[in-house]
Every structure is written in C-alpha cells, then in structure tokens.
Amino acid sequence: MGKIIIVGLGPGNVDEMTPRARAAIESAEVIAGYITYIKLIPDLVSGKEIIGTAMMQEVERCKQAIDAAVAGKKVAVISSGDAGVYGMAGLVIDMILDLPVKIDFEVIGGISAVNAAAAILGAPLMHDFAVISLSDLLTSWELIKKRVRNAADGDFVIALYNPKSKRRVDNIVEVQKILLEYREKNTPVGIVTNAGRANEQKIITTLENFTAEEINMFSLVIIGNSQTYIKSGFMITPRGYEGKQ
C-alpha cells in the first residue's frame, strides 16, 4: 500500500530541515511539489519520480500525487516552510479522506517562513502575533483589510505573507496606510527576502518609510507592535508590557 507524507522543508537549506523531514524525502519514491521548491533540494530528489508543477496548479499536483499513492508508491508532497501554513497539507488531507480506499498519510512540520524571518531580524515575535496573507485570490480583499484592522487594533505584531506579486502590487501600500492609522510612524518594520536561501536580504525600517520596491514575492514582512524597538540593527519585541498596559 502506498503512503503520502506531507513535508515542510523549512526555509530551504538542508541545514534547517529536520531529520524527520529529510528521512521522509529520502525514503519516498515520488516527490510532488511546486518546481521552485523541488529545485531547493536537488541532491535529495535525484533519481526519484518528480511530480513538479508550476504555481497555482495545486489541485492537479495533489491528484497526481494521490494517484501515485493509490498505485502503491510512497509519495512525499513538499512545501517550503511549514506545509501546514498556506501550504499543501489541507488540500492533500482533504482529498485523501475523500478516497474510496484508505491511504496512510502523515504531516511533518518544518520551520515556518515567519519563524525563519524572525530569527534573521532578531526577536520580533516575542509577543502575540497575527499572520495574514495579502493574496486576494481565494479571500476577498475586504476581509483581508478587515483582518489587518483587527490585528492593528489589538496591538498584535503582524506578519504578512505574500505581500506582493507581479499582478498584485498595491495591496501592501494600502495595508501600510491602514496601519499608519493605528500605529506610530516609527513603528519598526522588518522585511526578509529569500530567508535561509541564496540572496537572503534583510531590511529593518519603519512603518512610515518602507516602500513596496523593497518587497517581492519571496519577502516576508513583520510589523512591530507598540512596544517593538530597534536596537543596533535588530528588531526586538519585549515579552510584555511594563506596567501591564
């Protein structure tokens, strides 16, 4: 009987992939994933059957992966970061559980992009935080903006996934304007692009000063809460509120 293992690679270098994730990939006969992620681990997938599709073809990729498992193969479905955060886990599990046959599956977590970015910036996530994707492909832009307002009003540290794409360049600017209604202009903002990969870039700036030009589809943006500060080039959020605000 086949099996599907849903694996998070972590940021993308093998040094930050867990032994459990690595062993799952090594033992798999078939690797399914967005081709950009497969290219991150050439040595691990060498000689294996690859189901690699371009972005936005997730459903087709899942179907092929499940077909391979039904045919008796051991399949690893890979995502970068953690497969359970804006990754493939939900779709794959749902499709497996709809099958007329029982296929074993397992989810193996990885270091999520927000955690990888935070480690590079210093310690911006030390207190309550909200993770929001700015992609309006499957969620209305109105709901995304409402969430930004809710998170801003609650003084959450805010991590923005998918802050910008080729098609979608204005959302991040609109979010910046909304946040400036709630937070000081000099609120620290950290931008990490290609975290843990070649060409890793780190920018520490402020809510007023950051620009969309510094951000691309491989960036993660972290906006500090009211207590976050910059010290010697590092972004730090304290563990609490002095005087318990």
Next chain:
Amino acid sequence: MGKIIIVGLGPGNVDEMTPRARAAIESAEVIAGYITYIKLIPDLVSGKEIIGTAMMQEVERCKQAIDAAVAGKKVAVISSGDAGVYGMAGLVIDMILDLPVKIDFEVIGGISAVNAAAAILGAPLMHDFAVISLSDLLTSWELIKKRVRNAADGDFVIALYNPKSKRRVDNIVEVQKILLEYREKNTPVGIVTNAGRANEQKIITTLENFTAEEINMFSLVIIGNSQTYIKSGFMITPRGYEGKQ
C-alpha cells in the same frame, strides 16, 4: 571571544531538531535553559556546563549565560519550540546589546509549538491565524481579552499558548465564553498536549464542548475559523473562502 547561540529545539525530540540547531548545541561548552527543556536532550548536553534554572528565572539565567560568554565560552541558550516565540531570544539579544563589550550572537529557529500541534491535528492553520498567550503575568488580562475579541471578529484561526497553569485556570473558560459570542458552537477546536514528546495527546472537539480539564500547561489549543471543519478525526481549514466571503 565567547559567543551566544539562541537555539530553538523544536517540539522536543531530536528527530525534529534541525541539523543547524543540533550542531550549535554540540559545539557549545555551556548550555543555558529552563531545566525541563535541558532534560529533553540528555545525550546532547552530557558533559557540558549547565546553567539550568527553574521557570520564571529567565533574567538570572540570561545574566549567567552572558557572563559565561564574556568569559570566553561558547554558550547555547535553549528554548523549546522556536526561541523567538514567547522564548528567550528577545531578552538575551537585548542584554547582549547592552554590554560594554561586543559579544557575537546568532538566533537559530526551531519548529514552533503551534506548527507542531497543527501537524498533529491535520491542517488547521492553512489560513490567516492569530497566536495569543493567555498568561497575564506580563500583559494585562484586559488586553488579552481584547485581542481574543479582535481575532474572533476577524475570523482568524486562533492558537492559544499557555492556556492554563496551576495558578491560572479560569482564563481559558472566559476565552471560550468570549469566542462563543462570535463563532458557532460547533466550531472545531484542537487540543494538543506534549506535542512531539512522550505522552503526546490529541483531542479534537468543539468550541461548545471543550473543557478546561482537558488542558494543562503543556497544551496548545487551536480554534478554527468559520470555514474549519472536522473530517475523519482531522481538523482542516480551507485555503480560502468559496465565493470569496
């Protein structure tokens, strides 16, 4: 010259600790951390100098770790999960940057408790989520409740750290009441206790039915958004909203 490496262990088993984290611990002469975490990795710390303190003594532990680094030693400060999420990273970095001498430091991320719990439950974090600690030691209970309301109003998936301690047993019950004002009674709730460790326990229940008795200080609680569903014992949040709600 000494060095401080701030390391996230991941859930607590060496199979889910990254090679980068493991190498840092192996190369360190001194290990500093809450004694419960040090006990998770006996083989890795054997023979090393240990700065192990009880919980709530973080500042003292950081001071001792920094003293050892100033004295020229290589020190690993460990947290379970990710050191940057309610961990030690912020405090340690802040204290290092205040020193009159320059000490090198590095933050090495780990799989965060929320990601480890999510992988065990299925795929509850597939969409925007808020992470909130119910510990009111350094944050006012009023602000915590406000954040719960903000997150509920924004239809975030909500992950609760520190849901209960010996001293603090009623907060989770109050949060349950608040959430029931915003979400359906049958909203899926996942509770994972000792994720990735011995005695790991998983409960999938609903917002109306979960009880504080099922939760302890080693639990992480994940409350679904309006779209989250339970299927064959797994908790799944879809990647978006059909019809883009």
